[in-house]
Structure formats: C-alpha cells, structure tokens
Amino acid sequence: MxxxxxxxxxxxVIAGGVSAQTAAPAVKEDFKPSSLNQPGQQFPQVNSQGYARFRIVAPDAQAVKVSLGLGGRGGTVLAKGADGIWTGTSEGPLDEGFHYYHLTVDGGTFNDPGTLNYFGSTRWESGIEIPANDAExxxxxxxxxxxxxxxxxxxxxxxxxxxxxxxxxxxxxxxxxxxxxxxxxxxxxxxxxxxxxxxxxxxxxxxxxxxxxxxxxxxxxxxxxxxxxxxxxxxxxxxxxxxxxxxxxxxxxxxxxxxxxxxxxxxxxxxxxxxxxxxxxxxxxxxxxxxxxxxxxxxxxxxxxxxxxxxxxxxxxxxxxxxxxxxxxxxxxxxxxxxxxxxxxxxxxxxxxxxxxxxxxxxxxxxxxxxxxxxxxxxxxxxxxxx
Missing domain, CATH: 3.40.50.1820 (Alpha/Beta hydrolase fold, catalytic domain)
Structure with a gap:
C-alpha cells in the first residue's frame, strides 16, 4: 500500500509542465486573455501555440517569478520595465488544459490578481487554461x-x-x-x-x-x-x-x-x-x-x-x-x-x-x-x- x-x-510533481520539444518555434504574437481571467483583466494571456504571457504591476519589487515553467520546474522569470511593470512569456508551450500557478515576489508567495483562484496545493492558487483541441x-x-x-x-x-x-x-x-x-x-x-x-x-x-x-x-x-x-x-x-x-x-x-x-x-x-x-x-x-x-x-x-x-x-x-x-x-x-x-x-x-x-x-x-x-x-x- x-x-x-x-x-x-x-x-x-509532473503536473502542468511545458511540452517537450526539440527546437523552440518562433512565438506568435496572437496572445489573448486566458478564459479564466477575472472580469476586465487582460493578463495572463495565451497564444495559439500554448505559450503563456504574464504582466504584473509591482514597481517596488526586486524579483518576480511565475511558478509555471519548463516541466513545472524553475518557473518563468519576469523582467521589470522602466514603468515598473513586470512581464514575461513561458519558455515553451504549456500542455493543453488547466494549470495551477502562483507568483513569487521577493521571496513571498502571492496569487496573480488578474485571474481566478482555485483550491489546489492546499491553498487557493491562480489558474490558467490553455485551450485544448478537444475542449468541446x-x-x-x-x-x-x-x-x-x-x-x-x-x-x-x-x-x-x-x-x-x-x-x-x-x-x-x-x-x-x-x-x-x-x-x-x-x-x-x-x-x-x-x-x-x-x-x-x-x-x-x-x-x-x-x-x-x-x-x-x-x-x-x-x-x-x-x-x-x-x-x-x-x-x-x-x-x-x-x-x-x-x-x-x-x-x-x-x-x-x-x-x-x-x-x-x-x-x-x-x-x-x-x-x-x-x-x-x-x-x-x-x-x-x-x-x-x-x-x-x-x-x-x-x-x-x-x-x-x-x-x-x-x-x-x-x-x-x-x-x-x-x-x-x-x-x-x-x-x-x-x-x-x-x-x-x-x-x-x-x-x-x-x-x-x-x-x-x-x-x-x-x-x-x-x-x-x-x-x-x-x-x-x-x-x-x-x-
């Protein structure tokens, strides 16, 4: 037992990783808001290839990372712009379907204010949906x-x-x-x-x-x-x-x-x-x-x-x-x-x-x-x- x-x-520990691939294709700029976003929120976004893009307003932060990453490990590190807004795109396309994620901001764990929350990993986590070919x-x-x-x-x-x-x-x-x-x-x-x-x-x-x-x-x-x-x-x-x-x-x-x-x-x-x-x-x-x-x-x-x-x-x-x-x-x-x-x-x-x-x-x-x-x-x- x-x-x-x-x-x-x-x-x-396998859940929600980036799909294995031999060479990263060019990322298409056809990103749209995730279907799980809170009303009126434009981020996170997903493109037709399954890449995810994030945008976090945290002008005083020193480091921002999204837990979604290659194989679920490492996460997606966001870059800070001159306007104090942090942005980043996943390293590769994510598996189709639903994934939990959270933000790490200066060592602290937070949910993404742009998306809805779902109970997983013993806490309310952010959620993102990668459209599936068989979603009907x-x-x-x-x-x-x-x-x-x-x-x-x-x-x-x-x-x-x-x-x-x-x-x-x-x-x-x-x-x-x-x-x-x-x-x-x-x-x-x-x-x-x-x-x-x-x-x-x-x-x-x-x-x-x-x-x-x-x-x-x-x-x-x-x-x-x-x-x-x-x-x-x-x-x-x-x-x-x-x-x-x-x-x-x-x-x-x-x-x-x-x-x-x-x-x-x-x-x-x-x-x-x-x-x-x-x-x-x-x-x-x-x-x-x-x-x-x-x-x-x-x-x-x-x-x-x-x-x-x-x-x-x-x-x-x-x-x-x-x-x-x-x-x-x-x-x-x-x-x-x-x-x-x-x-x-x-x-x-x-x-x-x-x-x-x-x-x-x-x-x-x-x-x-x-x-x-x-x-x-x-x-x-x-x-x-x-x-």
Missing part, C-alpha cells in the same frame, strides 16, 4: 443543464457538519418519480470538494454526454477526502479509515435519504483522481456491498493479485476502470524512486483476460493534470450503470 501511495505522490466535450453549450448544489451533512465520527457538492442531472427536479444511480467522485491531494466542478468541469461533461445520449443520467457526489493535513513525505502513512467512515457510514446514508437515488450497490460507483484514486482503491474493494463500479484516475492500478485477493470482487464488481495521462506512463516517472512500477496497461489486460470487465484509458499528451482527468471522466461516465 505504501508503494502505491509513493507512486501517486511521485506522479503529482467540457464546453458550456446550449444544452439542458444539471445543477450543482451544496449540502451540509452531519458527521458524528468527526464531530462536525461536513460539506459535499451534488450534481443532479438535467430534468431531476421535474422527474419526481425517477431515481438515479450515484457516482462518489474524489479529488486529489491538496484539493477539496470544489475541484471536480471548478477545475474538472464534471457537471458540463455530464450535461454534454447526456444531451448527446452517450451516458445514462446519474448523480455525482463530491466531498472532501480529509487528505490535506498530511504533507509530502508523510502521505505513505495516511490513514484512510476516518474518511471511509465519513463516506460509507455518514455521507452515503445522507445522500440516499435526501436525494432520489437508486440505493442498491449495483447503482453506486466510486472513483477518484490521484490521491482520490488511492482512497478509492483502499475503500471500494473493502465495501463491495456498497460499490459495484470502481475507477482510478492517475491513482494506481489493479493487478490480478489485487482482485483475486479480494473476496467477491469478480462476482460483485461490474467495472474496473483505470486511466493515466500519456506522460505519466513514460519511463518510470510515476513510480517510487528506485523501484520498478507495475505497468497498468499490462494489469488491465490481465484482468480482461481473466474475465473481469476491465477498461483502460490513456489521455494523449497530458501528465498528472486536469485535462487527463476531464478526459478520463468523459470515458468513464458512459461505462457506468449499464443495466
């Missing part, structure tokens, strides 16, 4: 839309009222006699229950899939995985049991009692990205009377030894879904340092060959980042709840 967590953590599947379109609502549920085990966000599909309120399957969808380390809606666009992905007739409508529940008190270096010792209690004993009964769910195990799924995938692998196989569908998104893999050692897995689990970004599978970058990593593709094929319903997906040209997980949800959703 500790090796599995180490593999996930090692993969986390998570675009805001003129289709019927579901709702994302906040609920507060009692948690006697933690002595608190806890929060979850619940996506209900289009037509839920009008279809008073209809009950729906439920996917419990977990965020990664450093994030919280807002991530899948804000960074992941899970609601828009579902709206578009449902409108196209590609998936059965279902409810998605997103709650905090209780992971962020741990820090890198201590996560291999993370105790998932308190969250398992919150999820299985407290949240699921609350959702079944307050929403029109199909509350049998055959209509309930659990999936998660990165650390949320680790939680899914640790919780779902131990609760096969609760979950029939299991998904790991950049969050580990299932081997034949895993499933054969889990009583009832073959009879009770209707789908085992595993996905990664292609950059996560290059070399041994997603594995524990100095140790070989089990090939998730080989594991998925072994499960399929042994008669398990196993699905494996690789997001092209992405790493440990939200475009990988948006694409993964897009692939996963149509496979769920096929009665």
């Amino acid at each position: 500790k090796a599995a967590v180490a593999a996930i953590l090692a993969g986390m 599947f998570y675009a805001l379109k003129s289709v019927p839309h579901g709702n994302v609502s906040q609920v507060l549920f009692p948690s006697p085990s933690t002595g608190a009222q806890r929060r979850a966000f619940v996506y209900t599909p289009p037509g839920y309120d009008a279809a008073a006699g209809t009950r729906y399957p439920v996917l419990y969808l977990q965020h990664g380390w450093g994030e919280d229950e807002t991530a899948w809606s804000n960074q992941g666009h899970a609601n828009l992905i579902m709206d578009n899939l449902i409108a196209a007739g590609k998936t059965r409508p279902f409810i998605i529940v997103m709650t905090y995985g209780m992971t962020n008190d741990a820090r890198p270096g201590t996560l291999p010792n993370f105790d998932v049991k308190p969250f398992e209690t919150v999820l299985v004993k407290e949240l699921i009964p609350y959702i079944d009692g307050h929403f029109r769910t199909l509350s049998d195990r055959g209509h309930r799924a659990m999936a998660g990205l990165s650390m949320g995938g680790f939680e899914t692998k640790a919780i779902a196989p131990k609760n096969l009377d609760t979950f029939a569908y299991i998904g790991l998104l950049s969050g580990g893999t299932f081997s034949l030894e895993d499933v054969n050692g889990t009583p009832g897995y073959k009879d009770k689990v209707k789908l085992t879904f595993v996905s990664f970004g292609s950059r996560e599978l290059e070399g041994n970058r997603a594995g524990p340092p100095g140790q070989p990593r089990a090939d998730p593709r080989v594991n998925a094929e072994a499960l399929k060959g042994a008669g398990y319903n196993s699905a494996f997906y690789v997001s092209p040209n992405t790493g440990h980042e939200f475009l990988t997980w948006r694409r993964s949800l897009y692939q996963l959703a149509p496979l769920l709840f096929r009665d």
Whole structure:
C-alpha cells in the first residue's frame, strides 16, 4: 500500500509542465486573455501555440517569478520595465488544459490578481487554461443543464457538519418519480470538494454526454477526502479509515435519504483522481456491498493479485476502470524512486483476460493534470450503470 501511495505522490510533481520539444518555434504574437481571467483583466494571456504571457504591476519589487515553467520546474522569470511593470512569456508551450500557478515576489508567495483562484496545493492558487483541441466535450453549450448544489451533512465520527457538492442531472427536479444511480467522485491531494466542478468541469461533461445520449443520467457526489493535513513525505502513512467512515457510514446514508437515488450497490460507483484514486482503491474493494463500479484516475492500478485477493470482487464488481495521462506512463516517472512500477496497461489486460470487465484509458499528451482527468471522466461516465 505504501508503494502505491509513493507512486501517486511521485506522479503529482509532473503536473502542468511545458511540452517537450526539440527546437523552440518562433512565438506568435496572437496572445489573448486566458478564459479564466477575472472580469476586465487582460493578463495572463495565451497564444495559439500554448505559450503563456504574464504582466504584473509591482514597481517596488526586486524579483518576480511565475511558478509555471519548463516541466513545472524553475518557473518563468519576469523582467521589470522602466514603468515598473513586470512581464514575461513561458519558455515553451504549456500542455493543453488547466494549470495551477502562483507568483513569487521577493521571496513571498502571492496569487496573480488578474485571474481566478482555485483550491489546489492546499491553498487557493491562480489558474490558467490553455485551450485544448478537444475542449468541446467540457464546453458550456446550449444544452439542458444539471445543477450543482451544496449540502451540509452531519458527521458524528468527526464531530462536525461536513460539506459535499451534488450534481443532479438535467430534468431531476421535474422527474419526481425517477431515481438515479450515484457516482462518489474524489479529488486529489491538496484539493477539496470544489475541484471536480471548478477545475474538472464534471457537471458540463455530464450535461454534454447526456444531451448527446452517450451516458445514462446519474448523480455525482463530491466531498472532501480529509487528505490535506498530511504533507509530502508523510502521505505513505495516511490513514484512510476516518474518511471511509465519513463516506460509507455518514455521507452515503445522507445522500440516499435526501436525494432520489437508486440505493442498491449495483447503482453506486466510486472513483477518484490521484490521491482520490488511492482512497478509492483502499475503500471500494473493502465495501463491495456498497460499490459495484470502481475507477482510478492517475491513482494506481489493479493487478490480478489485487482482485483475486479480494473476496467477491469478480462476482460483485461490474467495472474496473483505470486511466493515466500519456506522460505519466513514460519511463518510470510515476513510480517510487528506485523501484520498478507495475505497468497498468499490462494489469488491465490481465484482468480482461481473466474475465473481469476491465477498461483502460490513456489521455494523449497530458501528465498528472486536469485535462487527463476531464478526459478520463468523459470515458468513464458512459461505462457506468449499464443495466
């Protein structure tokens, strides 16, 4: 188990880097404001090649750097103009999709006042979006839309009222006699229950899939995985049991009692990205009377030894879904340092060959980042709840 967590953590550092290239092309001067900018703000900007440009007003500063840089390392150093304004362009094009970043100004960490903030890395970080060629599947379109609502549920085990966000599909309120399957969808380390809606666009992905007739409508529940008190270096010792209690004993009964769910195990799924995938692998196989569908998104893999050692897995689990970004599978970058990593593709094929319903997906040209997980949800959703 500790090796599995180490593999996930090692993969986390890959997020959001500049795409590998042999020679830097000439930078096109067709920069436009990022789609995530605050209203009326012109910077940061992105061009058609995926370069990012930044502009920070800090006339008294001595040094300004943006955390986005080559491979996520080093950052983009800004240059100060005579007017006291700092500007700079990324060294190369960034991977398509969403990226967190922040500013370092004279050694202090700050958010970019030009863009919106998203909870990641255990703090509210600035966000930038590099337009993706396949962005249509998570675009805001003129289709019927579901709702994302906040609920507060009692948690006697933690002595608190806890929060979850619940996506209900289009037509839920009008279809008073209809009950729906439920996917419990977990965020990664450093994030919280807002991530899948804000960074992941899970609601828009579902709206578009449902409108196209590609998936059965279902409810998605997103709650905090209780992971962020741990820090890198201590996560291999993370105790998932308190969250398992919150999820299985407290949240699921609350959702079944307050929403029109199909509350049998055959209509309930659990999936998660990165650390949320680790939680899914640790919780779902131990609760096969609760979950029939299991998904790991950049969050580990299932081997034949895993499933054969889990009583009832073959009879009770209707789908085992595993996905990664292609950059996560290059070399041994997603594995524990100095140790070989089990090939998730080989594991998925072994499960399929042994008669398990196993699905494996690789997001092209992405790493440990939200475009990988948006694409993964897009692939996963149509496979769920096929009665």
